[in-house]
Amino acid sequence: MIGRVLPVPRRLDLVVLGCALTLSVLGILFVSSTTQGGRFDGLATRQAVWVLVGLGAMLAAVLFDYRVLLKFSFVIYCVTLVPLVYLLFFGETIANVKSWIRIGGFQFQPAELAKVATALLLAYLFENEDDAKMKAATVAKVGTIVAIPFLLVFLQPDAGLAATFLPLLGVALFFGGLPARAWVAIVIGVALLAGIAWFVLADYQKERIGTFLNPETDVLGSGYQVRQSKIAVGSGGFSGKGFRSGTQSQLRFLPVQHTDFILAVIAEEWGFLGVCLVLALFASLLLRALALARVARDRGGVFLILGVSSMLFFSVVVNAAMMIGLLPTTGIPLPLVSYGGSSVATAFLGIGLILAVEYRRFANA
Amino acid sequence: MLRVRENRRELTSRIDVARIVVGAVFAVLASAYWYVQIVRGDHYFGLSENNRIRSVKLTAPRGYVLDRDGSVLVENEPAYSLLLYRREAKDLARSTDFVIRLLGIPAEQVRARIERGRRYAEFVPIPIAENLTLEEVAAVQARAPEHPEFAIGVSQRRLYKRGGSAAHVLGYLAEATPVQIRESKNAYRLGDWIGQKGIERTYEKLLGGTNGERRVVVDSNAREIREESRLESRPGQNLFLTVHRELQELAEECFAEQVGSAVALDPKTGEILALVSSPSYDPNWFTRRVTAGEWSGLMSDPNHPLQNRAIQNTYSPGSVFKVFLAYGALASGEVDPNATVYCPGQAVYYGRAFRCHRRGGHGSVNLRDAIKVSCDVYFYALGRRLGVDGIARIARAFGFGEPTGLDLAHEKPGLVPSEEWARTKRRARWYPSETISVAIGQGPVLVTPLQVARALAGLIEGGRLPTPHLFFASQDPRTGTRLRYEAQPKKSLELDPKRLAIVKSGMWAVLNEPGGTAFGSRVPGLAAAGKTGTVQVAGRNAVPRAGVDRRRLEDHAWFAAFAPMDDPKIVVVVFVEHGGHGSSAAAPIARLLLAKYFGLPIKLRAGEPGFVQAADRSAAAARPAGEVSP
Numbered sequence: 001m002i003g004r005v006l007p008v009p010r011r012l013d014l015v016v017l018g019c020a021l022t023l024s025v026l027g028i029l030f031v032s033s034t035t036q037g038g039r040f041d042g043l044a045t046r047q048a049v050w051v052l053v054g055l056g057a058m059l060a061a062v063l064f065d066y067r068v069l070l071k072f073s074f075v076i077y078c079v080t081l082v083p084l085v086y087l088l089f090f091g092e093t094i095a096n097v098k099s100w101i102r103i104g105g106f107q108f109q110p111a112e113l114a115k116v117a118t119a120l121l122l123a124y125l126f127e128n129e130d131d132a133k134m135k136a137a138t139v140a141k142v143g144t145i146v147a148i149p150f151l152l153v154f155l156q157p158d159a160g161l162a163a164t165f166l167p168l169l170g171v172a173l174f175f176g177g178l179p180a181r182a183w184v185a186i187v188i189g190v191a192l193l194a195g196i197a198w199f200v201l202a203d204y205q206k207e208r209i210g211t212f213l214n215p216e217t218d219v220l221g222s223g224y225q226v227r228q229s230k231i232a233v234g235s236g237g238f239s240g241k242g243f244r245s246g247t248q249s250q251l252r253f254l255p256v257q258h259t260d261f262i263l264a265v266i267a268e269e270w271g272f273l274g275v276c277l278v279l280a281l282f283a284s285l286l287l288r289a290l291a292l293a294r295v296a297r298d299r300g301g302v303f304l305i306l307g308v309s310s311m312l313f314f315s316v317v318v319n320a321a322m323m324i325g326l327l328p329t330t331g332i333p334l335p336l337v338s339y340g341g342s343s344v345a346t347a348f349l350g351i352g353l354i355l356a357v358e359y360r361r362f363a364n365a
Numbered sequence: 366m367l368r369v370r371e372n373r374r375e376l377t378s379r380i381d382v383a384r385i386v387v388g389a390v391f392a393v394l395a396s397a398y399w400y401v402q403i404v405r406g407d408h409y410f411g412l413s414e415n416n417r418i419r420s421v422k423l424t425a426p427r428g429y430v431l432d433r434d435g436s437v438l439v440e441n442e443p444a445y446s447l448l449l450y451r452r453e454a455k456d457l458a459r460s461t462d463f464v465i466r467l468l469g470i471p472a473e474q475v476r477a478r479i480e481r482g483r484r485y486a487e488f489v490p491i492p493i494a495e496n497l498t499l500e501e502v503a504a505v506q507a508r509a510p511e512h513p514e515f516a517i518g519v520s521q522r523r524l525y526k527r528g529g530s531a532a533h534v535l536g537y538l539a540e541a542t543p544v545q546i547r548e549s550k551n552a553y554r555l556g557d558w559i560g561q562k563g564i565e566r567t568y569e570k571l572l573g574g575t576n577g578e579r580r581v582v583v584d585s586n587a588r589e590i591r592e593e594s595r596l597e598s599r600p601g602q603n604l605f606l607t608v609h610r611e612l613q614e615l616a617e618e619c620f621a622e623q624v625g626s627a628v629a630l631d632p633k634t635g636e637i638l639a640l641v642s643s644p645s646y647d648p649n650w651f652t653r654r655v656t657a658g659e660w661s662g663l664m665s666d667p668n669h670p671l672q673n674r675a676i677q678n679t680y681s682p683g684s685v686f687k688v689f690l691a692y693g694a695l696a697s698g699e700v701d702p703n704a705t706v707y708c709p710g711q712a713v714y715y716g717r718a719f720r721c722h723r724r725g726g727h728g729s730v731n732l733r734d735a736i737k738v739s740c741d742v743y744f745y746a747l748g749r750r751l752g753v754d755g756i757a758r759i760a761r762a763f764g765f766g767e768p769t770g771l772d773l774a775h776e777k778p779g780l781v782p783s784e785e786w787a788r789t790k791r792r793a794r795w796y797p798s799e800t801i802s803v804a805i806g807q808g809p810v811l812v813t814p815l816q817v818a819r820a821l822a823g824l825i826e827g828g829r830l831p832t833p834h835l836f837f838a839s840q841d842p843r844t845g846t847r848l849r850y851e852a853q854p855k856k857s858l859e860l861d862p863k864r865l866a867i868v869k870s871g872m873w874a875v876l877n878e879p880g881g882t883a884f885g886s887r888v889p890g891l892a893a894a895g896k897t898g899t900v901q902v903a904g905r906n907a908v909p910r911a912g913v914d915r916r917r918l919e920d921h922a923w924f925a926a927f928a929p930m931d932d933p934k935i936v937v938v939v940f941v942e943h944g945g946h947g948s949s950a951a952a953p954i955a956r957l958l959l960a961k962y963f964g965l966p967i968k969l970r971a972g973e974p975g976f977v978q979a980a981d982r983s984a985a986a987a988r989p990a991g992e993v994s995p
Binding site: 132174175177228230231232233234235236237238247248251252253267268271272275276279282283286287290291293294299302306313317320321324326 | 372373375376377379380381383384387388390391394395397398399401402403405406407408409410412413414416417582583584590
């Protein structure tokens, strides 16, 4: 009632928005640095277009009532799974995997959208499942919701992309309040699964893991990427070699530098300072998102922020760690920064959902 | 059923845990980057520089070799090699087939080269074949669109312009061996060419110059982006040799059919005017990579063409040795030059008869005549008086038993026997009868032709032994600055001119008085002096066994000469293996060389270079060069 009389304060969180925008601008800047001249010329402009598309998606998410989205989350979830199933049967193989759909001149990864949809459905689930002790049925539901897209992507076969669904499972179980002894059981289960996975993984996937364990063995093979990326990062030193002056990136020693390895380019050209800037922006964004989750109006909003943030967090950490060889090369891009339309657009969509929860914190109905 | 709703506070406390976890993970990430970028930064910076900078060698052009008058003996010519870029090769089997069909080289060789090349980085081209002809180069270039993996490499190859001429002086180049690379402390790399023999070896540093280096920035495909720095190479020095080309070539012609050696040098300076070892070889073989067949042919030749007979083969000096003993005995006061020895054709020492080469005997001979007629009996007596150690002292004073110091490697010292040598090296006592043989240059005494030439130079120069050398001058090809050879201080041994005159007079008589052993080889108008030598190879009554070349039983022939008498300009030593008598086999060659050197006309005899048959004379007379004396 009051809402109709007094204008309800609508709150756009400028910290989250500012961090996301700054990161995407950095992305465009360094995509242009690594792709000037040569066959990748013009990718920076494309990236800028994708950032605009992402901003549009973000704006839509903010303005649209997320509670309506939550209500229809099951339908949305199902709709986003359709292209994943389609890909398995009719997908075009690009770089060993069937994870891209080509529309006009653009390529799109439907799995990225499926991640957001999964986060939505989980939030909707916990909106209603609020028992003090998590029920076994709830655990089963959570497991099923995450497992379906995970398996569809895993079969593409893109294990790295599939792995980005796993933080959703962790978040749901942790924040849903899974008891300690269940965690013990999960750890044992995962260990067993890992053992089985070794027999299921494709050779090139095993090779990547092997390379991770000992990157010096095959300098020009798969260890090459990690080695060149470490050289790029390390040679940047404290303040870097200067924008567009990184020898590793400009002379193309770095592989897929504008996509997965863009952080190595930043590290080489802007040094440790540049890395700190990027990490600080992500840290501020995520910590702010958690703060917003803490005060969110409803349980669905809390879980929506947590789900979206966990995926961002997971991608950032895995990507940053693989630049310096702390984790194997998995093909996970740096959200908002790496070149790639679907990655940037869905990242902004996720940011939009975080902002949406805060936007309607004091709104009724 | 009663639902117990979760307290919101539980959820917020979990979020607080998550905030700590997120903060901690970012702190860990930042410190990991701190380690890589700050702590290990210099290490990785070095690696990134290594990545982008490649060093390309700029090979210094090797210096030319010229004779003393500036005619080019050795120069460089472009050589083409076939290179394979593995990165471009899509189908190695097809590439291999192409090479085999084009060049007709064995498939195993191509595969072996490719295998060897795999040890290096992918961007390093693999050399498949060297010394392509211009037709082959054209064929490769014509097929370039189909076979982009092949490229033609251009390098400089050594060209010995006069083939086998002076081969033992010049030597040859070959790829540096692993041992040579190690000894150079990696100044040379695998595949570098390095002087292996001759002056190419001795003056490797001088001729080779200093390689330069280009440092280029490359991208990850090893494509050159730009040049970072350039250090120009310093070309090798041009080397002028003391060799008198016409004399050298005439001497080689004289040895066309014979095995042996000739040395001509300037007695005052030690400059080598000619140095011949026959048979010879063509050093160009080595720059074109010797095939296994050629190599084994060269190695199995019983006459060992690679051997430099002037410095690496040692022989008994024969009667040539007598002049040194004669002087040595005069100098020590052991003999009166006018005292005579009666030669009945043989003498008996220690119960054994020693014959003179002249069965009928020479009658009474004094020292001068003994040299002139080369009387063995006179020198038997002299040798017995001197004793083997007395002979050894004289021989060493003239430089026998040690390398002469010529600027070529692997010179043999020869052997001067003494009682001590017999005791310590031979491990059998010295028999006095051996001394009698040594007195006429037979027995265990061994010398090289160059040692004889140097000793004779020392004798006629009053005791100053020159250091024989081939280095005449070097010249910087850019500045033209020339460096001359500075004569080394000579070894001094005091000779008394009056006593020396007696020995020289005896040697003059050898060529210029009837009855002298080389009277037939005098050059009209030239006051030359010399001494013949004949080295017995088999016993006088030896019968050739089946399977042994009769020629191998022939005596070795020596002749050592100098001219002119009063101010010697040249010493010539000729040695013909199994040539027979010194007077008939060696002296005529020396005659030709002396005539050539002093530009004096002589009447050529049958078989001598430039000789024209009487019937052909009229025809040859039409040619302006036909009648020219050597």
